[in-house]
Amino acid sequence: MDEREGVTIIGAGPAGIAAAMYLHRAGICPVLLERADLGGLLLQANLVENYPGFPGGIRGLELVKLFVEQMNALGVVVTVTCVDDVRADGKDFKITTSEGVLLSQAVIVATGTVPKVPTIKGARHLMGKRVFDDVRAVPLIGKSGGKVIILGGGDAAFDYALNLSGRGHNVTIVSRSEPRCLPLLRKRVEDRNIELVVGASPALVIEKAGRTIVDCHDQGKVVRVVGDFVLLACGRAPNTAVLAPALRNRIGQPKSPPETDVPGLYLAGDVLKGVCRQTGIAVGDGIHAAMLAERYLNKRRGI
Numbered sequence: 001m002d003e004r005e006g007v008t009i010i011g012a013g014p015a016g017i018a019a020a021m022y023l024h025r026a027g028i029c030p031v032l033l034e035r036a037d038l039g040g041l042l043l044q045a046n047l048v049e050n051y052p053g054f055p056g057g058i059r060g061l062e063l064v065k066l067f068v069e070q071m072n073a074l075g076v077v078v079t080v081t082c083v084d085d086v087r088a089d090g091k092d093f094k095i096t097t098s099e100g101v102l103l104s105q106a107v108i109v110a111t112g113t114v115p116k117v118p119t120i121k122g123a124r125h126l127m128g129k130r131v132f133d134d135v136r137a138v139p140l141i142g143k144s145g146g147k148v149i150i151l152g153g154g155d156a157a158f159d160y161a162l163n164l165s166g167r168g169h170n171v172t173i174v175s176r177s178e179p180r181c182l183p184l185l186r187k188r189v190e191d192r193n194i195e196l197v198v199g200a201s202p203a204l205v206i207e208k209a210g211r212t213i214v215d216c217h218d219q220g221k222v223v224r225v226v227g228d229f230v231l232l233a234c235g236r237a238p239n240t241a242v243l244a245p246a247l248r249n250r251i252g253q254p255k256s257p258p259e260t261d262v263p264g265l266y267l268a269g270d271v272l273k274g275v276c277r278q279t280g281i282a283v284g285d286g287i288h289a290a291m292l293a294e295r296y297l298n299k300r301r302g303i
Contacts, residue, residue, distance in 0.1 A: 008104035013040020015269025016110035018286030020076045035082040039064030046163035087244035106264040106293040113236035113270045122205040130212045131230045135160045145169035152233030158185035176201040238271045258289040
């Protein structure tokens with residue numbers, strides 16, 4: 001990893017995969033970096049119903065498999081590595097990874113989002129043991145699953161509930177206000193008799209006698225919910241941690257996304273769209289960013 005690359009894509013979710021496939025077909029072999037599993041947040045989706053081409057919908061994991069199959073057929077190569085830092089280096093970008101350092105003329109940041117950890121006493125202490133922010137990480141207890149308490153009231157919380165219910169878990173959703181999810185998702189949750197606690201604000205999470213206890217405040221009263229695990233679905237924030245502070249400050253709020261004010265640097269997918277986390281939008285962003293990166297490279301080469 002010591003030669004200057006044309007385009008480096010950080011993140012192999014829908015946006016990063018789409019960008020890589022476009023560039024590969026355009027004759028530009030991008031460097032695609034991913035620190036974990038391919039597919040990003042789509043891996044946690046129970047059912048994707050609004051992505052064209054799949055009447056009746058498709059499970060997130062199955063859609064990821066199709067994306068990866070198509071990417072492999074085109075010959076796109078993924079490098080599994082952790083990106084520690086991206087910074088400007090003259091007209092290029094210096095990317096520091098766990099495998100070494102590389103220079104790239106253009107960079108597409110498709111790093112998605114990170115979960116917001118609510119300020120609930122005890123939550124951070126129990127992260128990874130009793131509290132999780134990834135639906136795939138929730139352990140099974142025997143063949144029948146366990147009792148999972150989901151904190152949140154948006155689409156993600158209700159989608160997670162359907163996912164976990166389908167895997168045999170007993171699920172309770174705790175929403176501090178009236179849920180903001182799609183009516184369709186709420187109806188499906190109700191049809192499965194998934195418990196919904198509305199108006200209770202989680203304040204404390206503790207582990208006691210092998211169980212997980214969530215104490216909530218509801219108009220001066222304490223509402224106690226007892227289960228085995230807690231799954232956080234309390235919102236997400238753009239994951240721009242890989243960008244050096246100086247570079248992050250130069251980006252600000254892009255005026256012409258996915259293009260930024262930094263020549264050769266592009267943002268694509270959920271890292272850019274905030275609450276508009278849709279697979280179709282991410283794919284479009286990735287392709288758009290790839291087209292702009294291609295144009296940028298050609299301009300630098302005098303084409």
